[in-house]
């Protein structure tokens with residue numbers, strides 16, 4: 001077995017597929033939000049991942065209160 005993709009423990013609740021497209025990414029201080037879409041059935045999930053690497057504070061953006069869902 002060779003791990004070609006990092007497993008994040010996310011499994012589609014509808015079809016059990018483990019492969020997702022990332023359709024949207026948003027940086028937050030200390031974490032990253034990703035919208036993922038199942039390759040198999042198209043179900044969408046939102047995941048929060050810990051931000052790794054150089055954390056640079058994004059101070060320029062005003063909080064616009066975007067709503068997704």
Ligand SMILES: [Zn+2]
Pocket residue numbers: 012013014015016017038039040041042043
């Ligand atoms: Zn699925």
